[in-house]
Amino acid sequence: MLTAGAAVHGSGVTLVETTLPIATHVAATGTSPALVALLVVLGAVEVGLLAWALVDLYRRPSAQINGGSKIPWLILCLLLQIIGPIVYLAAGRERVKPAHDPLAGGGPAGSAAGRAVAGGATVAGVAAAGAVPPPLAVQRADAATVADALFAARGAEPDGAAASGPAVELRDVRKTFGDAVALDGLTLSVPPGSIYGFLGPNGAGKTTTLRILAGLAHADAGAVRILGRDVAGGGADARAVIGFLPDVPAFYKWMTAPEYLRFAGSLFGLSGRELDDRVTAMLELAGLAGVRTRVGGFSRGMKQRLGVAQALIHGPRLLLLDEPTSALDPIGRRDVLDMIASMRGRTTVFFSTHILSDVERVCDTVAVIARGRVVAQSGIDELRSRRGGLNRLSIEVDDPRRLWEGLAGAPWLRTVEAGESGELLVTCDDVGAAQRELPALVGRLGLALRRFGVDELDLEDVFVDLVGEDRR
Amino acid sequence: MSGLVPFLRKEFSETVRTWRLWVVPGFLLFSALSSPLVTYLMPTLLDQLGTAQQGLSITVADPTALQAYLEYLGNLGQLTLFALVIAYGGIVSGEVRGGTAALTLAKPLSRAAFVTGKWLSQALVVAAGAAFGTLICIALTQLLFEDGPAGRTVLAVGLWIAYALMLLAVMVLLSVELKAPAAASGAGIGVYAALVVLAQFEATSGATPAGLPAAGLAIVRGEPAQWALPLVTTVAVAAACLVAAVLRFERREI
Numbered sequence: 001m002l003t004a005g006a007a008v009h010g011s012g013v014t015l016v017e018t019t020l021p022i023a024t025h026v027a028a029t030g031t032s033p034a035l036v037a038l039l040v041v042l043g044a045v046e047v048g049l050l051a052w053a054l055v056d057l058y059r060r061p062s063a064q065i066n067g068g069s070k071i072p073w074l075i076l077c078l079l080l081q082i083i084g085p086i087v088y089l090a091a092g093r094e095r096v097k098p099a100h101d102p103l104a105g106g107g108p109a110g111s112a113a114g115r116a117v118a119g120g121a122t123v124a125g126v127a128a129a130g131a132v133p134p135p136l137a138v139q140r141a142d143a144a145t146v147a148d149a150l151f152a153a154r155g156a157e158p159d160g161a162a163a164s165g166p167a168v169e170l171r172d173v174r175k176t177f178g179d180a181v182a183l184d185g186l187t188l189s190v191p192p193g194s195i196y197g198f199l200g201p202n203g204a205g206k207t208t209t210l211r212i213l214a215g216l217a218h219a220d221a222g223a224v225r226i227l228g229r230d231v232a233g234g235g236a237d238a239r240a241v242i243g244f245l246p247d248v249p250a251f252y253k254w255m256t257a258p259e260y261l262r263f264a265g266s267l268f269g270l271s272g273r274e275l276d277d278r279v280t281a282m283l284e285l286a287g288l289a290g291v292r293t294r295v296g297g298f299s300r301g302m303k304q305r306l307g308v309a310q311a312l313i314h315g316p317r318l319l320l321l322d323e324p325t326s327a328l329d330p331i332g333r334r335d336v337l338d339m340i341a342s343m344r345g346r347t348t349v350f351f352s353t354h355i356l357s358d359v360e361r362v363c364d365t366v367a368v369i370a371r372g373r374v375v376a377q378s379g380i381d382e383l384r385s386r387r388g389g390l391n392r393l394s395i396e397v398d399d400p401r402r403l404w405e406g407l408a409g410a411p412w413l414r415t416v417e418a419g420e421s422g423e424l425l426v427t428c429d430d431v432g433a434a435q436r437e438l439p440a441l442v443g444r445l446g447l448a449l450r451r452f453g454v455d456e457l458d459l460e461d462v463f464v465d466l467v468g469e470d471r472r
Numbered sequence: 473m474s475g476l477v478p479f480l481r482k483e484f485s486e487t488v489r490t491w492r493l494w495v496v497p498g499f500l501l502f503s504a505l506s507s508p509l510v511t512y513l514m515p516t517l518l519d520q521l522g523t524a525q526q527g528l529s530i531t532v533a534d535p536t537a538l539q540a541y542l543e544y545l546g547n548l549g550q551l552t553l554f555a556l557v558i559a560y561g562g563i564v565s566g567e568v569r570g571g572t573a574a575l576t577l578a579k580p581l582s583r584a585a586f587v588t589g590k591w592l593s594q595a596l597v598v599a600a601g602a603a604f605g606t607l608i609c610i611a612l613t614q615l616l617f618e619d620g621p622a623g624r625t626v627l628a629v630g631l632w633i634a635y636a637l638m639l640l641a642v643m644v645l646l647s648v649e650l651k652a653p654a655a656a657s658g659a660g661i662g663v664y665a666a667l668v669v670l671a672q673f674e675a676t677s678g679a680t681p682a683g684l685p686a687a688g689l690a691i692v693r694g695e696p697a698q699w700a701l702p703l704v705t706t707v708a709v710a711a712a713c714l715v716a717a718v719l720r721f722e723r724r725e726i
Contacts, residue, residue, distance in 0.1 A: 066491040069566075071654035072558045080551065087498060087555075091491030214578040216726040236474055236580050244578035250571025252482070254489050266478035267579040310575070 046082050053077045053085035056093065064094045094253070099293035101302050146285045150278070151315050151346040165228055167192040167318050167348035168213065173222035175208055175372075182208040183219070184372035190365070192227075195344055197363030197380075198352040201467055205372040206352040207247060210322045213350070214244040227317055240268065243311030247322040249303055253296030257288045257306050260295060261313055268314035282309035285339065301332030308339050319349045325358055337362055356463055370467045383462055392461075393434055396423040396451040397442055406445050410437065423451065475581030476589055483593035492594075495559040496552065497601035503547035504605035508540040508612040537620020540613045541692050545625070548602070548632050549685045556598070556636060557660035560643040562653025563590050564721065569651065574726050583722045591644045591714055595637045602633050621692055628688035631699055635684045638706045639664065641713035648717045648724065681706040 054077060057070055065073065073092045076084040168190035175183040183205045190196045200206050211217040212224055215231060215238065224231040229238040251260050261279045270278060283289040286305040298306065304324060311319055321340065325333040341362045343349050353359060359366055360380065367377040376383055397403050400422060407416055412430040419425050428434040431454065442449050487493050512535055564587065567573040577586060606629045610622045642663050646656040670682035677683035683702040690697035 069562060069653045072561055072657050075657070076555070076558050080555070083499070083502065083551075087494055091494035091498075211574075211725075214574075216574055216578060218723075218725065236582055239578060240580040242578070244575070246571070246574050246578075248571060249575060251575070252486065252572055254486065259485075263478060263482050264575075264579065266481075267475045267576070267581050269580075307575075 049082060049085040049089070050077060053088045057088065060093065066092050066094050094296065099291055099297040099299070099302060101299055102287055102290060146281055147312075147342040147346050150281060150285075150312065165192075166190055166225075167194075167227055168196075168350055169223070169225045170209070171223040173209075173212065173219045173224060175205075175212065175217070175220050181372055183212075183222075186222070186369070186372060186374060188367050188374050188377055190348060190350055192348050193345055194365045195340065195349040195351060195363045197359035197366040198350060198369065199354065199356070199359055199366055199463060200352075200369035201354060204369045206354075206369060207322055209369070210244075210246075210320050210350070210352055213320055214242065214246075215239050241317045242320055243314070243316035243318070244320045245304075245307040245311045245322060245324055247324075247326065249307035249310075251295040251298075251303065251306065253294060255295055256292055257286075257295060257298075257302075257309075258283060260306065261310055264310040265313045270314060278313055282313055285309060285312070287335065301328050301335070304328055304332060304336055305339070308336060312339075312343075315347070317347055319343060319347055319351075321349065321351045323353050324351070325353065325355060333358070368463060368466045375466050376462075392455045393426040393428065393431070393438060394419065394423050394451070394453050394455055395426060395438060395442070395449070396421075398448040398450065400424050402445055403442065403447060406441055410434075410441075412437070425455075474585060475579070476585040479576075479581055479585055479589040480593055483589055484596075487593065487597050492559070492597070496556050496594075496598055497604075499552040499555045500548070500598075500601040500605035501608065503544055503552060504609040505612065507544035507547055507609060508616050511535045511540040511543050512616045535617070537613045537617035537622075538692070540617060541609070541620055541622075541625045541628075542689060544606075544609045545628055545632065545685075545688055545692060548629070548636075549688075553636060553639060553664060554661075556639060557643060557664055558657050560594065560640060560647065561655075561657030561660060562647060563594065563644055564647040564717075565651050565653055565656060566647075568724075568726055569653075577726055583724075584718045587644060587648065587718045587721050588714065591641055591717075594640055598636050598640065599633050602629055602636070621694065624692050624694065628691045631684050631688040631691070631703065634703055634706050634710075635681060638681055638710040638713070641710040641717070645713040645717040645720070648721045678702070679705065681709055 054074075057065075057073055057077065060070075062070055073088045077088050078084065080087075166189040168188070170186050170188050173183050173186040174181075186205065186209060198206055198209070208217065212219050213226060213231065218232070226238045227241055229241070231238050252263075255263070258279055261282050262275060265275045265278055280289070283291075286309040288302065288306060288309070291302070295303070295306065304327075308321070308324065311321070319340075324340070325336050328336060337358060340349055340351060344362075344364075351359075351363065364379060365377075366380050366383060367374050368383075369375065395403070400418070403424060404416055407413055407424075407426065412428045412433040413426065414429050415427040417425050426434065426438070435454070439449065439452065515535055562569070564573075567576070573586070577583065606626060610625065613620055614622070639660070643656065643660050646659045646663075647653070650656040650659060667682045670676040670680055671686055677686060678698045679701050681702055683698060684706055687697040687699035687702060691699065
């Protein structure tokens with residue numbers, strides 16, 4: 001339709017309104033062909049742009065839409081014709097170039113030699129900024145050396161209260177979401193300088209606890225202290241001494257890794273040469289030196305390593321990591337665990353996970369949480385031994401059924417189950433008594449003993465036992 | 473407000489390097505270029521239509537610089553404000569939903585600095601865009617027409633900036649309250665529509681922010697305009713929205 005009649009503000013135009021189909025209008029009046037051609041072209045451009053924009057908007061995932069939501073762009077396209085689609089097509093679509101991961105091998109940025117040289121220069125720079133002697137020889141892969149320089153360069157020393165008291169202290173912390181109880185009187189204490197595994201099944205309250213510690217959520221009741229500082233009431237001074245990595249770290253997609261680290265460091269008050277050196281050192285530590293692609297193109301592993309790096313940029317006195325390895329492949333997981341292990345003795349690491357092998361690999365102290373409560377808290381070895389001598393005996397005889405029946409009523413017996421190759425797996429509370437009495441029982445029953453041994457329970461057995469006990 | 477300066481730097485970089493630069497400043501530039509041109513070409517276009525159209529009577533006055541400026545202000549008051557409301561629906565909630573706020577706010581950046589920084593950075597972008605657009609519009613108008621009320625236009629654009637910054641503060645508050653950017657934009661359109669309705673009544677037009685756009689147009693025309701009280705209430709509403717946004721955001725879980 002061709003419509004005339006729109007008035008210009010204050011233009012003094014007097015216009016008899018007419019609305020005619022363009023073809024009729026042209027045939028009846030012989031309107032200038034040039035004008036008609038212009039209108040037809042404009043109409044075609046408008047319809048074409050609108051169609052292109054709407055189809056693209058429909059097909060494109062929300063994650064690839066700038067602003068993250070399709071609806072505002074849809075409104076813009078529909079209401080501001082021509083301009084709206086142009087703005088959407090020019091600025092609404094996110095174009096992300098996939099990044100090459102140097103640690104995945106291949107490119108020069110990932111070569112060990114190149115990283116070693118660059119790493120040496122960087123660590124020396126960080127150490128110099130902190131007025132400590134630079135290390136003599138540095139390998140890129142030597143995360144501990146980078147960590148040494150990073151924490152040696154840290155300006156502020158621990159205050160007396162923080163040095164003597166626990167790094168993290170939660171007392172009777174309660175948190176609910178509607179009717180759901182996330183934390184139910186959670187109490188725990190993290191020794192300073194430890195790598196503390198915070199272990200629990202999905203939904204146990206791990207992430208909620210970490211979000212409260214990071215100042216992102218508030219406890220309904222109870223006391224939360226970090227290095228002697230109260231987290232309640234904003235806790236900006238508490239946040240100044242922590243580094244935090246959420247389970248799924250989200251970065252500004254338009255930034256590069258150095259830009260994000262620079263931004264993170266500046267929020268901690270770092271600037272100038274010190275910031276430059278730390279950014280370079282952290283890029284080396286994370287294996288991201290030389291990567292100039294925007295973060296939006298990073299793989300999950302690269303994001304996770306960048307996440308650890310941004311949490312370490314200021315040399316935190318407490319590192320809060322929420323399931324840092326949960327979605328990584330074995331190599332990415334090893335990289336992140338190496339970075340965490342390199343922090344031992346330099347800072348306190350509070351590390352939530354449900355991956356037991358990660359805890360066994362890097363943690364020295366562990367708390368097991370279930371249904372918002374701590375069900376066990378101690379060193380890993382102590383936890384294993386405290387569960388019972390929660391040990392398991394493996395015994396193989398010629399008639400396991402008779403032995404199973406004969407075990408009934410034994411005071412030290414906890415459980416009996418059949419093994420994969422016909423042996424009996426006997427879990428017991430008093431392993432000494434079981435070791436003495438079980439062979440005697442086999443003799444009394446007239447059975448032939450083929451194999452007998454003691455298996456130490458691993459953390460998974462302890463975890464299942466603890467969590468299962470809480471659920472019963 | 474700890475961390476405000478680095479956060480502002482980040483916001484400016486983000487504006488320059490992402491879609492944000494295209495929307496409100498883009499509309500401002502489009503209005504600045506198109507208003508004088510459309511005003512200048514309109515008689516020619518209408519003449520083309522009118523001479524060929526039997527029974528159509530068109531009387532067209534010669535276009536003037538005043539018409540170009542009024543067209544420009546009209547575009548600012550409708551098209552650009554509409555784009556502002558749509559674009560800033562997710563100004564706070566976008567970061568919270570996307571997860572970037574969690575990493576940022578776990579550092580010693582106060583919630584007040586986060587909210588204020590969001591508003592301040594975009595306020596500067598809008599104000600600078602309007603100033604730049606107005607310069608372009610004045611230069612183009614001077615080129616196409618004889619002298620016009622450029623000084624009065626600058627004053628009117630100043631009032632428009634105040635009005636736009638108040639709407640921006642409203643959007644910040646809505647974006648803190650409503651988790652979905654689309655919902656905040658929808659509510660923002662509702663606020664904008666309510667202001668347009670309030671502007672139709674003399675009592676509310678003379679004493680509330682709703683009267684500011686009309687006051688700007690009156691100033692450009694050289695007519696008496698009641699702008700002092702609407703300006704004061706505009707600033708007050710903007711400040712109240714920002715304070716409310718900060719207080720609400722400080723209690724919000726990320």
